[in-house]
Amino acid sequence: MPAYKVIYFDARGRAEPTRMMLAHAGQEFEDVRYTSEEWAKNKATTPMQQLPLLMVDSRPIPQGRAMHGFVAREYGLNGANNEETTKIDIIIATLEDIFDPLGRILFYEKDEEKKKKDLEAFYNEKSLKFLDALEKFLVFNKGGDGFFIGDKITRADIVFYCGAEAYGRDDVLQKYPKLFALKGRVAQDKKIAAYLEKRPVTSF
Structure with a gap:
């Protein structure tokens, strides 16, 4: 069994789907959270000089989407066939259409008055068409009272949960x-609930 290490800052961010998928799979992993000083010392050793990073034994996997994609394929969380996997890809891309612009507003807009106006427009207008689309995707699967795909949690549901928190x-x-x-x-998933109960409390 390989050893897993998730390396990021002390935040949920782009590492959280991978952490949650490993937890759901019952796979132990080392949760490494760099301070800014530790990151400065280790940055040059990473493949793309950025985080998050997943280490599988000595093999580095950069990029958040690639990380949770790898874990999902390893642990049966990426759909049972090509059709299901494609639906998962569509859902994740739709979530990115929501959270990429939100991140730009929250973390890169320095004018506080403009940030406030942009967030208001985002929450009351721009994000709604994507939420509406996701609701319809969910309802399409047996009325929407289960999960996005099939009868069990997949990568899509976990990425959605992380996005909903953000x-x-x-x-x-x-x-x-x-x-x-x-x-x-x-x-409420048993293993995810246990992970959520013990994870560090962070603002994002």
Whole structure:
């Protein structure tokens, strides 16, 4: 059995789907969280001089999507066939359409007044068409009272949960009751619940 190490900062961010998938799979892993000083010392040793990074024994896997894709394929979380895997890819791409622009507003907009206006437009307008699409994807699978694909948690559900946490506005998410309920179901998974209970508390 390979040894897994997830390397990131002390945050959920782009490492959290990989952490949660490993937890759901029952796979032990070392959760390495660099301080800025530690990162400065180790940056040059990483393949792309950026984090997150997954180490599988001595093999480095950079890039968050590649990391959780690798784990999903290893542990049967990436769909049972090509059709299911493609649906998972569509859902993850839709989630990225939400959270990439949100990240740009939160972390790169320095004008606080503009940030406030951009966030208001994002939550009340721009993100809604993607949430609507995700709700329809979920409902398409047996009425939306289970998971995105099939009868069990997949990569899509875990990436959605991490995204819903990052979204940070349950008042908006509650307008999509099937999605909001899915967030709760993922959190109630026995192994994921145990992970969530012990993980470090961070702001993002």
